Amino acid sequence: MKNIGIFLNTMKENSYSYGNYIIDKLFDIDVNTFTTEEINAKLKNEKVRVDDQYLFEKCDCIIVLGGDGTILTAVRKCSYHQIPVIGINFGKIGFLTEVEEKDIDSTLERLLCNDFTLEKRMMLELKLDESSDVNYLALNDIVVSRGPDSRIITMDTYVNGQLIEEYRADGLILSTPTGSTAYSLAAGGPIVEPDNNVIVLTPICPHSLHNNRSIIINGSNQVEVIVVGKGDETSVASVDGQIFINIEINKKLTIKKSPIKAHLIKFKKNEFFDILRHKLSHQK
Numbered sequence: 001m002k003n004i005g006i007f008l009n010t011m012k013e014n015s016y017s018y019g020n021y022i023i024d025k026l027f028d029i030d031v032n033t034f035t036t037e038e039i040n041a042k043l044k045n046e047k048v049r050v051d052d053q054y055l056f057e058k059c060d061c062i063i064v065l066g067g068d069g070t071i072l073t074a075v076r077k078c079s080y081h082q083i084p085v086i087g088i089n090f091g092k093i094g095f096l097t098e099v100e101e102k103d104i105d106s107t108l109e110r111l112l113c114n115d116f117t118l119e120k121r122m123m124l125e126l127k128l129d130e131s132s133d134v135n136y137l138a139l140n141d142i143v144v145s146r147g148p149d150s151r152i153i154t155m156d157t158y159v160n161g162q163l164i165e166e167y168r169a170d171g172l173i174l175s176t177p178t179g180s181t182a183y184s185l186a187a188g189g190p191i192v193e194p195d196n197n198v199i200v201l202t203p204i205c206p207h208s209l210h211n212n213r214s215i216i217i218n219g220s221n222q223v224e225v226i227v228v229g230k231g232d233e234t235s236v237a238s239v240d241g242q243i244f245i246n247i248e249i250n251k252k253l254t255i256k257k258s259p260i261k262a263h264l265i266k267f268k269k270n271e272f273f274d275i276l277r278h279k280l281s282h283q284k
Contacts, residue, residue, distance in 0.1 A: 001112055005059040005083070006035045007074045008090075009066030010042050015090045018101065019065055023048045025108060034059055057081045061111070061265060067091015068182075072240045075123075075139050075262045084118055086111065086265040095181055095275060098268065110267060117266045121194055122176050122219060125258035126239060128247065136239045139262050140179030142255050144225050144247070145171030145204065147236040152207055158224040159217055166228075169206040174199060174223060174255050178262075181276070183241065189214040193272055199223065199257070222256040 006023060008015040020043055023033045027047040034055040035048050055062065056078045064074045064087045071087045078085065087097030088104060099107045110116060126136040136142075146153045155167045175184040180192040180200055189202035197219035206212045217223070227235040229249045237245045237253060247253060268274075 001031065001060040001114070003032045003034065003054075003059050004111075005055040005062035005078075006033050006039070006043075006048060007055070007062050007064045007066075007070070008039055009070040010039060012066060012090050015065040016042055018088070018090075018104065019043055020045050022063060022065075022104065022108065025105075029112075031112070056083065059083055061086060063088065063111075064097070065090055066097070067094060068096045069240075069242065071096040072139055072242060075264075076137050076240070079123065079137060079139075079260050079262050082261075082263055084263040084265045086116075093280075096178075096264065098266065098271070098275075107267065111265070115267075117269065119194075119264045119266045121178050121262040121264060122197065123258040123260055123262055124174065124176055124199070125256055125260075126237060127254040128237070128245065128251075130252075130254065135258075136237075136243060136245070137258055137260060138179070138239045139176065140182045140240045141173050141175040141184060143171055143173050143183065143204075143238045143241070144227065144253065145236050145238065147234040147246070149234055152205075153233065153235055154228045156226045156228055157201065158226075159221050161224070164215065165211050167203050167206055167211060168208065169203040171204040172225060173202040173204060174225075175202065176200075179240075181280070184214070188212075190216065191276065192216070197257075199255075219257045222254060225253045225255065226250060 008019050023045050033048045034051050036052045037050050040050050061084045088099045089097035124138045126142045157165050173184045177192040177194045177196045184202045187202050187204050198216050202214040235247050237247050
């Protein structure tokens with residue numbers, strides 16, 4: 001690898017010194033590094049090249065310093081160009097950021113020797129309007145919710161055109177297997193191994209005695225959600241909890257598996273259940 005991107009959470013000051021450490025170390029062995037103008041305003045490093053387009057479109061890989069949220073941002077920006085991402089954890093739980101600070105040197109060594117596996121993760125695609133070419137990509141989940149109003153909403157939910165449920169709830173989470181350990185889990189959804197081809201539908205605080213369970217469907221199916229109501233009601237679609245879009249009442253949203261996959265660099269094999277045990281149950 002000769003061209004490596006550096007992407008970090010600018011709100012985490014402890015990531016600056018490590019970002020500069022990586023840039024300097026790679027510079028000394030003639031590896032080019034790229035970052036954004038916003039990030040280098042914090043790093044102030046003359047050895048890194050500032051080029052947003054090259055970072056997200058042409059780098060051999062991107063090293064992300066931050067938490068899972070920073071990984072989600074980077075993945076959505078670079079997945080169209082199949083650029084692999086490796087995360088160094090500066091967040092809290094860190095399901096997607098498998099490398100800890102103490103392992104940076106060994107990680108760089110293995111990365112430069114191509115001593116890793118590439119894991120391709122399913123992503124979801126949200127389309128607000130069938131006549132539009134604008135799609136939103138999500139690695140974790142797409143959530144339809146009531147927005148700022150304090151009342152529940154009604155969501156007619158279809159799979160391949162067939163009505164499966166009329167949810168009356170605070171919202172509905174549509175999750176990938178990767179996102180099954182995020183918001184969906186907190187809402188009572190199941191844990192799904194990340195290599196499965198499924199979409200998990202989990203209602204948020206449903207007002208019902210019978211439809212308070214998650215539904216798991218084949219990932220090749222298409223889901224349509226219509227928030228039913230009067231014109232003065234509001235609802236919101238969120239993408240990975242980071243992008244928020246106001247949606248029109250009585251208008252169909254389409255969610256399906258994207259042909260684009262996230263490419264995650266992994267140094268450990270079959271570590272999913274170890275991560276669950278250590279990071280969710282806090283066992284050492």
